Amino acid sequence: MAAASRNSILRLINASQHSSCPCHGCRPPVNPVNQLQSINHLRNFATPVNAIEKEYAFEVAASNLRFGDGVTAEVGMDLKNMKARKVGVFTDPNVAKLRPMKTALEALEAENDLPFEVYDRVVAEPTEDSWRDAISWARKHDFSHILAVGGGSVIDTAKAANLFSVYKDADLMDFVNAPIGKGLPIAKALLPLIAVPTTAGTGSETTGTAILDITSRSFKTGIANRAMKPVLGIVDTQNTESCPTAVHISAGLDVLFHSMESYTAIPYTERTPRPANPILRPAYQGSNPVADIFSLWALQTTVKYLPRVAKNRDDYEARRQMLLASSFAGIGFGNAGVHLCHGMSYPISGLNKKGPKYKHDGYVVDHPIIPHGVSVALTGPAVFQFTAPSSPERHRQALAIFNGTSTSDPSITSIPDRELGAHLYESIARFLDGLGVPRGLKAIGYQKSDIEKLVEGTLPQRRVLDLAPGIGDVVGSDGKEYLTRIMESSFEY
Numbered sequence: 001m002a003a004a005s006r007n008s009i010l011r012l013i014n015a016s017q018h019s020s021c022p023c024h025g026c027r028p029p030v031n032p033v034n035q036l037q038s039i040n041h042l043r044n045f046a047t048p049v050n051a052i053e054k055e056y057a058f059e060v061a062a063s064n065l066r067f068g069d070g071v072t073a074e075v076g077m078d079l080k081n082m083k084a085r086k087v088g089v090f091t092d093p094n095v096a097k098l099r100p101m102k103t104a105l106e107a108l109e110a111e112n113d114l115p116f117e118v119y120d121r122v123v124a125e126p127t128e129d130s131w132r133d134a135i136s137w138a139r140k141h142d143f144s145h146i147l148a149v150g151g152g153s154v155i156d157t158a159k160a161a162n163l164f165s166v167y168k169d170a171d172l173m174d175f176v177n178a179p180i181g182k183g184l185p186i187a188k189a190l191l192p193l194i195a196v197p198t199t200a201g202t203g204s205e206t207t208g209t210a211i212l213d214i215t216s217r218s219f220k221t222g223i224a225n226r227a228m229k230p231v232l233g234i235v236d237t238q239n240t241e242s243c244p245t246a247v248h249i250s251a252g253l254d255v256l257f258h259s260m261e262s263y264t265a266i267p268y269t270e271r272t273p274r275p276a277n278p279i280l281r282p283a284y285q286g287s288n289p290v291a292d293i294f295s296l297w298a299l300q301t302t303v304k305y306l307p308r309v310a311k312n313r314d315d316y317e318a319r320r321q322m323l324l325a326s327s328f329a330g331i332g333f334g335n336a337g338v339h340l341c342h343g344m345s346y347p348i349s350g351l352n353k354k355g356p357k358y359k360h361d362g363y364v365v366d367h368p369i370i371p372h373g374v375s376v377a378l379t380g381p382a383v384f385q386f387t388a389p390s391s392p393e394r395h396r397q398a399l400a401i402f403n404g405t406s407t408s409d410p411s412i413t414s415i416p417d418r419e420l421g422a423h424l425y426e427s428i429a430r431f432l433d434g435l436g437v438p439r440g441l442k443a444i445g446y447q448k449s450d451i452e453k454l455v456e457g458t459l460p461q462r463r464v465l466d467l468a469p470g471i472g473d474v475v476g477s478d479g480k481e482y483l484t485r486i487m488e489s490s491f492e493y
Contacts, residue, residue, distance in 0.1 A: 076107030085144035087116035152202025156210035200322035201251025203330020205233030219457035220346035246362020252306040253373030259299035262336035284337025295332030339468035345375035347457025356445025382489035388421035390469030402427035
């Protein structure tokens with residue numbers, strides 16, 4: 001290793017050995033020699049290189065978006081304009097009965113010589129089995145284009161079916177994020193996919209990310225690759241009219257933490273290792289100037305309008321703004337990434353099926369379910385108390401937004417950096433209380449004895465953990481100690 005490169009790494013190690021805020025104690029002293037020997041062992045699963053170098057570039061990728069009242073009616077013309085030969089349409093049993101799906105099918109039927117087949121068996125919070133069923137169905141047809149009408153589960157399932165109908169002989173785990181799967185790059189062109197979201201939450205219409213529940217291991221993971229992003233997201237303000245209030249809230253929580261996590265992720269220049277080939281550059285790159293703009297706007301908008309939707313789901317302006325925020329946050333996290341709240345949510349949701357068997361009110365399903373947005377929010381207060389010392393200015397900005405003021409307000413400027421985390425904890429908890437979010441893991445049925453399993457289920461989520469301040473930027477550490485403390489602080493509050 002060149003002396004300059006070695007010195008750079010040593011500086012990174014020394015920088016990581018700062019004193020943390022009281023919420024997570026002081027880090028133990030680090031032996032630089034040992035650190036250099038084990039540096040980035042886990043990250044090599046995701047983007048292998050021959051030398052350890054920091055990233056120097058970021059990429060911006062997002063779907064084309066069309067936003068407006070009633071634009072779902074244009075989807076038939078879109079597919080005809082794309083010269084579609086046969087369309088595979090994905091939805092779920094609930095959306096199949098609702099206006100968005102009816103409008104989409106009418107648009108397809110209005111076009112001459114535009115055959116299509118409908119798959120309406122998508123499962124809320126998809127699993128390996130539900131993905132395999134959808135993939136098997138898609139492989140039996142010779143589709144030229146894909147259309148997804150529904151929430152994030154539908155759009156993610158359609159992305160997976162698209163991928164594996166092109167890679168007909170591939171196994172599901174070939175493309176699932178490493179180290180859980182092989183994390184292979186996608187080198188073939190996929191079918192054009194149009195996404196029509198019916199919830200204001202996942203932002204899946206803008207990203208190349210698809211999430212599933214690995215039930216055999218009791219946690220979630222996914223596939224993240226720019227090649228999977230839709231060619232067009234049709235964001236129709238009429239399509240969330242039928243959403244129950246509980247779905248509005250959970251989806252909105254996803255927007256909230258997409259924006260918070262991407263805005264506070266480690267800078268893209270701190271992500272290591274630099275990929276040896278651009279095709280290996282991950283979709284989740286770390287915070288960057290472009291993603292920051294979208295994430296910050298989405299955060300401000302969500303804090304303002306989500307409480308309005310929760311009080312009155314017929315508030316048209318609030319629903320409209322939340323749809324915009326969802327897409328903006330999708331562009332933000334789709335290029336920067338998320339970190340701890342999402343990484344820890346995957347085992348929280350996954351273990352629920354075998355453990356607490358919690359079923360959230362307002363969800364029309366016949367199985368236990370912690371809605372994704374709720375599972376993300378449960379650790380929110382403790383996560384941002386932990387990350388606050390990493391970037392005080394950004395966390396101060398977030399605190400001002402939650403408190404409905406500006407960063408120049410004396411109530412914000414007077415707070416010492418070391419106390420920001422505690423203040424942000426209280427402000428986020430208060431915001432979640434206003435939305436009726438369960439107060440911690442205990443409130444949904446987890447026991448303290450479950451914390452170790454929840455942490456073990458979080459550790460494999462390197463795709464997001466490596467973007468977490470205090471964990472992803474501390475070389476040679478998997479972060480288990482800090483994850484445990486965050487889970488403990490999220491048990492009840």
